[in-house]
Amino acid sequence: MDLENQEKLLVTNRDELRRRHKGNYKAVTNGEIYLLPYEVSLRSKSDSFFSSLSNYDFLKNTDNDGQLTLTGLRQELWVLDDENSNNDFWKNFNDSALKTHLNTILGLTRSNKKDKDWRQTYLKQAKETDIDKPHHDDMLKCIYLLAHMHKASPTFIRQLAVVNDAWSTDLRVYYPRKDFAFSEEYGGYLAELYSNILYHQSDEICKVLKSFDLLIDKMVKLSGVMFADILERRSKDNDSPSLKILKYNQISSITHHQALQRYLISKITADFYDDSFDSxxxxxxxxxxxxRHYWLVAAQCLRLKLGNPMTKKGDYWYSDGNQSISQQDVDYLISLHANALAADALQDLKFESPGSKSGKKDTSLPAAIRKMAEQNPQTVDEILEAPVLDVANIPEVYTKYMLCRTQYAEFYRKQRHLEFIENMKPNPKVEKVLSYIKGNxxxxxxxxxxxxxxxVKLMNILQGNIDNIEGVTIVFEYGMHELPKRE
Incomplete structure (x- = not known):
């Protein structure tokens, strides 16, 4: 086996992939907030490690002088062929992943023969030069990286391409979900993607890509004020395909969340009564x-709503932020939650999914309730005291339902349920912000x-607010962060 193939072949082994990306993130002060575990590992690698890599590897930062070719790439990928079955890896990869999903991710739809796909858009044709196709090498490096991921799991690139789907796998690079069967594995693929593509990128690009969730959230909240002037701006479509893939991933995560909320609106508004749990x-x-399962999950919904572990002192529960709630209110809210969940059980509420991947169709709502109850603490006090709750292998649509259903019950008692439902509907401000993100x-x-x-900093200076002026932040957060443990 060629030395240059060994590093990326580890990606095709799922156990090796998990080990590579295992560990805690490292806080950094340059506005990125964190470094992925493998990003930290790469910084300690010797020059010989990088020099031994394939010229098609993102981690090898060399000037290839236009020597990278699609033919050469395909030769590099011969190692992925299945010798036992004589299976042509490239044909399968090209037909099932590149022609459909990669074109979707890069915004290259082929509705007719005149439309361009990733080859014609980014690879040099005939006598074209680097000036004509400046992202030629980047495109080939994308294919090289995605090929090894596809060898490990043909479903990854397909999931990466999904947007606006309540049942899709919400792929996140920062603290991946643990509520579907392949979350640890998919999180590894995404961490591999980001670690490779961002390794030689500028701090500015890394900041934007790692802060997209914060950026979009703050732009939505301040779309009519602070960000009003910039949201109509548009700039050249000159990002490399690799950066477009990462931006697409961040956008798809937002649209997945919106689709999930839309789907749940009709599921959480059924009637419930003070005796539903008794019935x-x-x-x-x-x-x-x-x-018993429903009661424990009702308590878990309260713990999730409170956000932090609680400590009991006398007849009150306290969190680190000095938030307090009386035992009487705890008992009332758990009873309210239990009645709402029990009412749906009595009405035999069902969720129908379009497929059976990641335990979707195989997991019913009662099965999810039971699993969530059994894999967490078995008393209410222990649940409220728990640092975290375990939602591993429970499809997100169910955990999100439980939380929204019980919150709806609370708002209903306050006669504010219509406001709660309105907030779950698509927000025009989000679409405006996403249009800005896509258009720049x-x-x-x-x-x-x-x-x-x-x-903002200038305004603070003019107003005399000069204390900690360098710490004034709108989106990019500088300084050390205390990151949650992953292990």
């Missing part, structure tokens, strides 16, 4: 989940945000 308790056949290259987005931050 379920008195039913002869309670089904896969019994009343990453360098321009960084420049726009930096412009706003400089204006």
């Amino acid at each position: 379920l308790k008195n039913r002869e056949n309670q089904g896969l989940a019994n009343v 290259n990453l360098a321009q987005i960084h420049a726009d945000v930096d412009e706003i931050e400089r204006k």
Whole structure:
């Protein structure tokens, strides 16, 4: 085996992939907030490690003088062929991943023969030069990286391409979900993607890509004020395909969240009564989940709502932020939650999914309730005291339902349920912000945000608010962060 193939072949082994990306993130002060575990590992590698890599590897930062070719790439990928079955890896990879999903990710739809795909858009044709196709090498490096991921899991690139789908796998680079079967593995693929593509990128690009969730959230909240002037701006479509892939991933995560909320609106608004839990308790056949399971999950929903572990002192519960709640209110809220969940059980509420991947169709709502109850603490006090709750291998649609259903019950008692539902509907401000994100290259987005931050700092100086002026932040957060443990 060629030495240059060994490093990326580790990606095709799922156990090796998990080991590579295992560990805690490292806080950094340059605005990125964190470094992925493998990003930290790469910084300690010797020059010989990088020099031994394939010229098609993102980690090898050399000037290839236009020597990278699609033919050469395919030769590099011969090692991925299945010798036992004579299976042509490239044909399978090209037909099932590149022609459909990669074109979707890069915004290259082929509705007719005149439309360009990734080859014609980014690779040099005939006598074209680097000036004509400046992202030629980057495109080939993308294919090289994605090929090894596809060898490990043909479903990864397909999931990466999904947007606006409540049942899709929400792929996140920062603290991946743990509520579906392949979350640890998929999180490894995404960490591999980011670690490779961002390794030689500027701090500015890394800041934007790692802060997109914060950026979009703050732009939505301040879209009519601080960000109003920039949201109509548009810039050249000159990002490399690799950066477009990472930006697409961040956008798809936002649209997944919106689609999930839209889907759940009709699921959480059914009637419930003060005796719904007792009615379920008195039913002869309670089904896969019994009343004890529903009660424990009702307590878990309260713990999730509170956000932090609680400590009991006398008749009150306290969090680190000095938030307090009386035992009487705890008992009332758990009873309210239990009645709402039990009412749905009595009405045999079902969720239908379009497929069976990641335990979707194989997991019913009662099965999810039972699993969530059994894999967490078994008393209410222990649940409220728990640092975290374990939602591993429970499809997100169910955990999100449980939380929204119980929150709806609380708002209903306050006669504010219509407001709660309205907040779950698509937000036009989000669409406006996403339009801005899609319509600008990453360098321009960084420049726009930096412009706003400089204006805010100047305004503070003029007003005499000069204490900690360098710490004034709008989006990019500088300074050390205390990151949650992953192990």
